[in-house]
Amino acid sequence: MPTITKSNIAYDKRNLSDKTLLKLYYNMLKPRLIEEKMLILLRQGKVSKWFSGIGQEAISVGVTMALKPSEYILPMHRNLGVFTTREIPLHRLFAQWQGKASGFTKGRDRSFHFGTQDYNIVGMISHLGPQLGVADGIALANLLKKNGNITAVFTGEGGTSEGDFHEALNVASVWQLPVIFCIENNGYGLSTPTSEQYHCKHLADRGKGYGIESFILDGNNIIETYTKIQKLAESIRKRPRPILIEFKTFRRRGHEEASGTKYVPQELMDEWESKDPIENFRSYLYSKKILSPSTDEAYEAEIKAEIDKALESASAEPHIIPNETTELNDVFKSFDYKAYSPSKETKELRLIDAISEGLKQSMEKHKDLVIMGQDIAEYGGVFKITDGFLEAFGKDRVRNTPICESAIVETAMGLSISGIKSVVEMQFADFVTSGFNPVVNYLAKSHYRWQQEADVVIRMPCGGGVAAGPFHSQTNEAWFTKTPGLKVVYPAFPSDAKGLLATAINDPNPVLFFEHKALYRSIRQEVPTDYFTIPFGEAALLKEGTAVTIITYGAGVHWALDTLDKNPDISADVLDLRTLQPLDKAAIFNSVKKTGRAIILQEDSLFGGIASDISAMLMEECFEYLDAPVKRVASMETPIPFIGHLEEQYMAKGKFEGCLRELLNY
Numbered sequence: 001m002p003t004i005t006k007s008n009i010a011y012d013k014r015n016l017s018d019k020t021l022l023k024l025y026y027n028m029l030k031p032r033l034i035e036e037k038m039l040i041l042l043r044q045g046k047v048s049k050w051f052s053g054i055g056q057e058a059i060s061v062g063v064t065m066a067l068k069p070s071e072y073i074l075p076m077h078r079n080l081g082v083f084t085t086r087e088i089p090l091h092r093l094f095a096q097w098q099g100k101a102s103g104f105t106k107g108r109d110r111s112f113h114f115g116t117q118d119y120n121i122v123g124m125i126s127h128l129g130p131q132l133g134v135a136d137g138i139a140l141a142n143l144l145k146k147n148g149n150i151t152a153v154f155t156g157e158g159g160t161s162e163g164d165f166h167e168a169l170n171v172a173s174v175w176q177l178p179v180i181f182c183i184e185n186n187g188y189g190l191s192t193p194t195s196e197q198y199h200c201k202h203l204a205d206r207g208k209g210y211g212i213e214s215f216i217l218d219g220n221n222i223i224e225t226y227t228k229i230q231k232l233a234e235s236i237r238k239r240p241r242p243i244l245i246e247f248k249t250f251r252r253r254g255h256e257e258a259s260g261t262k263y264v265p266q267e268l269m270d271e272w273e274s275k276d277p278i279e280n281f282r283s284y285l286y287s288k289k290i291l292s293p294s295t296d297e298a299y300e301a302e303i304k305a306e307i308d309k310a311l312e313s314a315s316a317e318p319h320i321i322p323n324e325t326t327e328l329n330d331v332f333k334s335f336d337y338k339a340y341s342p343s344k345e346t347k348e349l350r351l352i353d354a355i356s357e358g359l360k361q362s363m364e365k366h367k368d369l370v371i372m373g374q375d376i377a378e379y380g381g382v383f384k385i386t387d388g389f390l391e392a393f394g395k396d397r398v399r400n401t402p403i404c405e406s407a408i409v410e411t412a413m414g415l416s417i418s419g420i421k422s423v424v425e426m427q428f429a430d431f432v433t434s435g436f437n438p439v440v441n442y443l444a445k446s447h448y449r450w451q452q453e454a455d456v457v458i459r460m461p462c463g464g465g466v467a468a469g470p471f472h473s474q475t476n477e478a479w480f481t482k483t484p485g486l487k488v489v490y491p492a493f494p495s496d497a498k499g500l501l502a503t504a505i506n507d508p509n510p511v512l513f514f515e516h517k518a519l520y521r522s523i524r525q526e527v528p529t530d531y532f533t534i535p536f537g538e539a540a541l542l543k544e545g546t547a548v549t550i551i552t553y554g555a556g557v558h559w560a561l562d563t564l565d566k567n568p569d570i571s572a573d574v575l576d577l578r579t580l581q582p583l584d585k586a587a588i589f590n591s592v593k594k595t596g597r598a599i600i601l602q603e604d605s606l607f608g609g610i611a612s613d614i615s616a617m618l619m620e621e622c623f624e625y626l627d628a629p630v631k632r633v634a635s636m637e638t639p640i641p642f643i644g645h646l647e648e649q650y651m652a653k654g655k656f657e658g659c660l661r662e663l664l665n666y
Ligand SMILES: Cc1ncc(C[n+]2csc(CCOP(=O)(O)OP(=O)(O)O)c2C)c(N)n1
Pocket: 078, 126, 127, 128, 155, 156, 157, 158, 159, 160, 184, 186, 188, 189, 190, 251, 255
């Protein structure tokens, strides 16, 4: 550490007690000493990667000390001080960095990529920006629970260029969420200087554009940071609203230790070394006789002893022994499926009405279930599924959202972290691309990474046959069936849709719930009137035959049934998969073993779809039973076109009958 004899930072201790000042100092000293130790371990090859927060400790410590322990903090990769100030036992931190079992991710994720409900900390995913939207969700939960808590979230200045930043600030402002957005402007994002990152004077100025109060703070001044955040925290606990803070600071080491700092001018390094937050505060405390050299030495000795002991215990811990079952079991949170039987009383409903009724009954059953989506409140959603919900459940639970798919999926994640279930309506399944990152990286991976469930259902109005062109017609389930950690449901009938939606909402894991638009108003069925559930992973055998097994889902089910109606001579098993993840492999194999022929029909284009995987499974599991090669029928390898006759040509529907005949004649 540099030795600074006269403080270069102007401190104003106001009415802070000596005890508080010493605590601020101690809490900054701890992450610094840990880091100094890490740098040694790194040189010895005992740590693989290290993101240094040296010189930025005042921000982590000041913010954390200003919040109550019950208030969530969402730190980034340079915020060791958040973790240590929340007093996470050091041996657990070291174990985390060494990938040991007493860390927080069972060796599944590195460095600061973890959260812990025990300390109300939600760590980052590598993608940086999503943290900000997750903070929105936690803040929304606080608002809905009226618990008076606020939340704080960090980002670097580089992260502010991501769409997530803009979406999260906008949503927080529109909903007046009690969250403090903390930008640590440390001059660089990896090697990119601020001049190549943004083109405005201060990032704090962006607050104005979102209708958010913002402040610029000296991020190296611990007293300024702590007192200002404390004051703002008090204020927004009483009058909830978002606040944007730009901390001016500097990254004194490389992006990560191996990458060096050749691109950073020496003058800048020198200037910021002279503004070291700990050295300056120390010399201030010395000058005011608040801290004596002997107490200072005692602090250092105490922390170093704590580090050494923790390091010893983490290093002595054996490495995790890989076990496939353990890994697979942790992808999803275990779900104790509870069967609610369908009532005898039924009513004829269209698919759309059944989904609406099912959603409504789940809103009644789960009193804090929140639904979010564009135009879903007063307008009732573009398909009118949530018509009347606002009147029944109120604006808190039926939430119109800005056009911010990423931030809303992230908000749903934040709600789940706070124990609140949510359903997000994508206006069209196609638009999930704008929220793709949080779906496949945040929702899908959280339970595996740190045992945090993502209790979120995303409703996906999908599918073609409606002359709506490439961006309102896709059936994009394969983007998700490929991602471990997501459940994928795709009903073809009103009754299934109602029962499966109830299960999707009860299931604490993330579920993509596909609703085919062309079936919404064309398919009717008698549907049990009361609340009921249908288990995941059970295909429906709709027709029984001997010559062939037709495996399909969604609109494909109706195409297959229509084809068989027209061809009564064909004796086929028809399997409606109903859920694609989990997949009812047993039903598929049993049927194909019986018939000896399999045809798989999907609406999506062929390559990489679910049909290909089922085909591969059949080759592996049922080869000896097959009398013909497995046949896949899918739509053309083009985007889905708009005009009717082009769309018809594109669709698998038109090809199915011919392919089925061909297979039977093989
Ligand atoms: C979406 C995404 N793009 C790129 C990266 C690679 N990356 C990791 S950290 C980083 C720089 C971040 O800069 P900043 O937000 O200023 O934080 P700092 O490291 O300076 O604290 C980059 C480019 C990433 N992790 N995620």
